Amino acid sequence: MASLDALTAAHRFGLGARFGELDTIAPDPVTWLNAQLTDVSSTLDTFGLINSVDGIKLFFAFIEALRLESGASTALASDKKQLHNTVSHYAAFFQSAEDIRRMEHLLQFSDMDEATVIRAASAASQPKATKTSNDIQLEIINALFQDIGVRTLHATVTPASFRERLVRFWSDHFSVDVHKGLSVVATAGAMEREAIRPHVTGNFFDMLVAVESHQTMLVYLDNWTSFGPNSWVGQQFGLGLNENLARETLELHTLGVGGGYSQDDIIEYAKAITGWTMGNPQINEDQLGAFVFDPLFHEPGTRTIMGKTYPDTGQNQALAALQDFVRHPSTANHIARKLAFHFHSDTPPQSLIDQLSQVFTDTDGDLLQVSLALVSAPEMWPATGGEQFQKLRNSEEFILATFRAFDLKELTTDQIFNAFSLIGQVPFTADSPAGWPDDEASWASSTIIASRLNLSVLIGGFIQNVALPPDYATNLVGPALSDNSLQILSGAFTKEQGYALMLMTPELQRR
Amino acid sequence: MTIINPKLCLNRRGLLKGGAGVLGLSASGANLSFAAGPEGRKLVVIILRGAMDGLNVVVPYNENRYYAKRPGLAILPPGEAGGAIPLVDNFGLHPALPGLSAMFNKGEALFMHAASAPYNERSHFDGQDVLENGTNSSLGTLDGWLNRSLIALNISPGAVGVGQTVPLVLKGAATTTTWAPSELPEADPETVEETLELYINDPALHDALQGAVDIGALVGDLDQLGDGFEQLARAAGKILVADGGPGAAAISFGGWDTHADQAGVLAANLANMDTALLGLREEMGAQWANTVVVVATEFGRTLAENGTDGTDHGVGGASFLLGGAVKGGRMVGAWPGLSPVNLFEGRDLFPANDLRSLFKGVLRDHWGVDLAALNTSVFPDSAVAVPMDGLVF
Numbered sequence: 001m002a003s004l005d006a007l008t009a010a011h012r013f014g015l016g017a018r019f020g021e022l023d024t025i026a027p028d029p030v031t032w033l034n035a036q037l038t039d040v041s042s043t044l045d046t047f048g049l050i051n052s053v054d055g056i057k058l059f060f061a062f063i064e065a066l067r068l069e070s071g072a073s074t075a076l077a078s079d080k081k082q083l084h085n086t087v088s089h090y091a092a093f094f095q096s097a098e099d100i101r102r103m104e105h106l107l108q109f110s111d112m113d114e115a116t117v118i119r120a121a122s123a124a125s126q127p128k129a130t131k132t133s134n135d136i137q138l139e140i141i142n143a144l145f146q147d148i149g150v151r152t153l154h155a156t157v158t159p160a161s162f163r164e165r166l167v168r169f170w171s172d173h174f175s176v177d178v179h180k181g182l183s184v185v186a187t188a189g190a191m192e193r194e195a196i197r198p199h200v201t202g203n204f205f206d207m208l209v210a211v212e213s214h215q216t217m218l219v220y221l222d223n224w225t226s227f228g229p230n231s232w233v234g235q236q237f238g239l240g241l242n243e244n245l246a247r248e249t250l251e252l253h254t255l256g257v258g259g260g261y262s263q264d265d266i267i268e269y270a271k272a273i274t275g276w277t278m279g280n281p282q283i284n285e286d287q288l289g290a291f292v293f294d295p296l297f298h299e300p301g302t303r304t305i306m307g308k309t310y311p312d313t314g315q316n317q318a319l320a321a322l323q324d325f326v327r328h329p330s331t332a333n334h335i336a337r338k339l340a341f342h343f344h345s346d347t348p349p350q351s352l353i354d355q356l357s358q359v360f361t362d363t364d365g366d367l368l369q370v371s372l373a374l375v376s377a378p379e380m381w382p383a384t385g386g387e388q389f390q391k392l393r394n395s396e397e398f399i400l401a402t403f404r405a406f407d408l409k410e411l412t413t414d415q416i417f418n419a420f421s422l423i424g425q426v427p428f429t430a431d432s433p434a435g436w437p438d439d440e441a442s443w444a445s446s447t448i449i450a451s452r453l454n455l456s457v458l459i460g461g462f463i464q465n466v467a468l469p470p471d472y473a474t475n476l477v478g479p480a481l482s483d484n485s486l487q488i489l490s491g492a493f494t495k496e497q498g499y500a501l502m503l504m505t506p507e508l509q510r511r
Numbered sequence: 512m513t514i515i516n517p518k519l520c521l522n523r524r525g526l527l528k529g530g531a532g533v534l535g536l537s538a539s540g541a542n543l544s545f546a547a548g549p550e551g552r553k554l555v556v557i558i559l560r561g562a563m564d565g566l567n568v569v570v571p572y573n574e575n576r577y578y579a580k581r582p583g584l585a586i587l588p589p590g591e592a593g594g595a596i597p598l599v600d601n602f603g604l605h606p607a608l609p610g611l612s613a614m615f616n617k618g619e620a621l622f623m624h625a626a627s628a629p630y631n632e633r634s635h636f637d638g639q640d641v642l643e644n645g646t647n648s649s650l651g652t653l654d655g656w657l658n659r660s661l662i663a664l665n666i667s668p669g670a671v672g673v674g675q676t677v678p679l680v681l682k683g684a685a686t687t688t689t690w691a692p693s694e695l696p697e698a699d700p701e702t703v704e705e706t707l708e709l710y711i712n713d714p715a716l717h718d719a720l721q722g723a724v725d726i727g728a729l730v731g732d733l734d735q736l737g738d739g740f741e742q743l744a745r746a747a748g749k750i751l752v753a754d755g756g757p758g759a760a761a762i763s764f765g766g767w768d769t770h771a772d773q774a775g776v777l778a779a780n781l782a783n784m785d786t787a788l789l790g791l792r793e794e795m796g797a798q799w800a801n802t803v804v805v806v807a808t809e810f811g812r813t814l815a816e817n818g819t820d821g822t823d824h825g826v827g828g829a830s831f832l833l834g835g836a837v838k839g840g841r842m843v844g845a846w847p848g849l850s851p852v853n854l855f856e857g858r859d860l861f862p863a864n865d866l867r868s869l870f871k872g873v874l875r876d877h878w879g880v881d882l883a884a885l886n887t888s889v890f891p892d893s894a895v896a897v898p899m900d901g902l903v904f
Contacts, residue, residue: 180636247650392715422694424675431679432653444715447689450723453706454695488708497702504706506713 004382005029011511014161016401017476033375036160052215055186056289065133140186147189149413156403166200174211175435176220183219188428191216204365205326213291215278221245228274228299246270248433254325256334271299273318332360345390352379389510392440395425423451460500469498477507552801554759559808561768565829569622573601576849580815607781610789618840620833627862633824638809643680645890654683661685663884668758673747681761690726729753744787748794771819800835827860836903865896872899
């Protein structure tokens with residue numbers, strides 16, 4: 001019989017136990033967890049996935065194809081030959097930005113039959129003489145489906161499920177929503193792979209900079225077209241700031257609500273980060289799709305943010321501010337609280353928050369040390385006060401726990417996508433920059449629990465050739481399986497019903 | 512070890528809608544316990560996502576520039592083949608809306624043209640946020656004005672979000688419930704009962720599942736409710752009129768983003784909406800007399816048709832109120848006209864009428880929401896948007 005501690009490691013820290021996994025963990029659960037933090041060998045197989053530069057290139061190709069097809073305006077390719085000076089280069093850039101805003105709507109998930117799209121997308125991605133905008137759109141959507149499929153199957157089979165939980169935690173901390181437009185569709189998965197994964201046990205500052213300078217975030221929160229009012233572009237075209245990225249950087253990514261900044265600080269930081277944009281076909285085609293700092297967008301001058309002045313060092317002005325945000329005590333507290341809320345419960349003990357916050361501060365945001373501190377916190381373990389199963393799994397976690405429990409590694413990309421879609425939590429679609437809700441009230445809704453039951457029944461009906469439901473459940477949650485649950489699973493009318501009920505037990509709905 | 516049957520089909524459209532499951536049809540008694548709305552007054556908010564083309568829905572058939580700018584798309588004047596259904600003040604209704612026209616003629620519907628939330632750009636993403644969060648910024652709040660209006664009342668009448676996702680307008684701290692037609696085959700009654708048994712010591716999960724059973728019983732057999740928009744509208748009606756049913760419902764419906772081949776797409780969508788609104792009216796029965804339905808979209812579309820037989824994102828849109836409690840049969844708000852100088856940025860119908868004034872008029876006079884709360888908590892910093900008088904009985 002596996003120990004309660006093994007259960008904690010697999011379910012509270014990890015993504016749920018695979019069949020037989022508790023026995024592997026039981027000898028030393030803490031070492032099992034800590035090894036995942038220092039050993040990065042369980043990596044994602046990114047074969048066939050596109051990087052963010054190629055994603056953005058595809059997106060610009062989509063815009064270009066659309067312009068050609070509409071005939072409403074001359075294609076940029078021919079425009080460009082006639083561009084002689086910087087002003088017209090930038091004017092073309094704004095036209096293209098306007099086109100993007102106009103065209104972004106073209107993605108409407110709700111109207112799509114996903115399987116059809118996936119099939120069409122595979123066909124569309126084949127080499128062709130001339131791709132239509134529709135071909136490219138499908139190729140872009142396919143890229144998202146592939147990313148979701150790969151990250152899900154990896155989470156299904158990985159022995160390092162704590163590390164994957166951390167990836168999802170940080171990815172959600174820097175949430176993006178593909179409904180913003182096709183450019184985010186094309187790169188949302190890439191942002192997680194490029195800006196989140198490499199830093200999950202690295203330094204928070206490095207992750208923060210990687211995200212804030214990532215094409216996906218620059219588009220999602222509009223900074224790529226935010227202009228200093230006194231910059232060259234601002235003066236020439238009468239354009240101004242967009243505060244979205246600055247506001248969310250302070251409110252969500254670093255200090256947190258009430259973290260000690262004012263509206264004026266948001267505006268000052270928004271000015272500091274003007275110029276963080278990406279290469280586009282009009283201005284800097286040689287860096288197409290890559291992050292660039294454009295000094296002609298950048299608001300000149302010294303900025304004052306939360307009482308500290310930052311001289312105009314161009315791109316480094318915002319970097320210096322970000323460094324100070326990371327070192328602000330509000331950030332340590334904000335991150336610590338979110339971690340405790342996510343991994344412990346909706347009412348985490350203050351002692352746990354304080355400890356995590358202290359380690360974050362002492363190590364200057366070393367996420368390896370913070371994660372190790374989470375593992376070593378007595379509040380997280382049953383023998384020392386960490387009562388388990390207080391936290392309701394969100395729907396993605398429920399699906400991953402299910403896939404892991406039954407080793408569903410043969411699912412196709414559209415089956416995976418549809419499973420998420422049917423229970424209402426498709427990755428990269430949280431409708432707020434704050435990410436998915438992380439509280440019980442949000443997930444224990446009638447619609448959500450009913451859809452989990454319906455999905456469980458569907459999956460339970462197809463499970464064959466494994467141990468009987470009570471034995472299977474005992475293997476997955478071992479000593480925590482309640483007498484009530486065991487009795488009901490033992491009394492199931494059919495094996496199929498038993499597996500469905502197993503997935504719905506409080507012990508698997510919670511962690 | 513585990514073998515997954517290759518036929519496992521998680522295909523949204525491929526799923527068989529099998530026999531009536533307990534979550535759609537149940538013998539158990541419904542057990543909702545909302546306060547039903549001030550004096551039983553019901554409010555339904557319908558968000559049309561994608562920016563409905565107000566100019567082809569409420570047709571300004573007396574404006575020459577309407578026909579000049581939309582040579583291929585304009586709806587002809589009343590009396591011509593396929594022409595608009597006459598309303599008043601030289602406006603007509605799209606011919607795919609006979610039901611709405613009948614309500615208008617009974618005095619149960621009114622229209623506001625040139626309407627906009629305080630958002631004058633043209634992103635769906637931001638426009639819907641502003642429409643629903645009730646502030647003047649897409650980042651203003653993470654909850655919606657309908658939810659905050661529930662809090663502003665001493666006793667919240669409760670609300671139900673109908674559809675796969677809860678609209679932002681309904682999100683927030685006030686308790687609400689949800690219902691969506693399952694896209695999965697539904698669990699059989701015995702399995703639901705056993706699952707409820709699993710939760711004897713887990714009240715949160717028990718209440719959530721019991722709530723699904725109860726509300727499923729109210730909605731009844733989905734096959735009787737039509738499809739799509741009509742299904743959602745009829746379900747909302749059934750839930751609202753149930754004993755202990757909530758005071759409000761929110762529904763959203765997409766498909767209005769008609770950049771290409773607009774004529775057929777819009778006509779089909781409007782016909783769906785017409786059927787849905789008639790269905791809602793029927794389900795509300797006698798309570799229709801106490802009901803206000805607000806229909807709004809994030810913005811309008813360009814005056815001129817584009818090169819792909821459609822229209823692009825514009826600013827001023829059209830909004831409707833309907834219900835037995837509405838003083839209908841008329842147009843409300845200002846009409847800025849379509850002359851070039853009166854257009855917004857030379858291309859869109861000018862947003863002459865603030866949607867918040869419409870919403871606030873309804874909330875104040877239908878539900879009795881306090882004006883101070885409307886100006887601060889429900890629609891923050893909105894004193895400039897004065898509630899419209901006399902919208903409802």
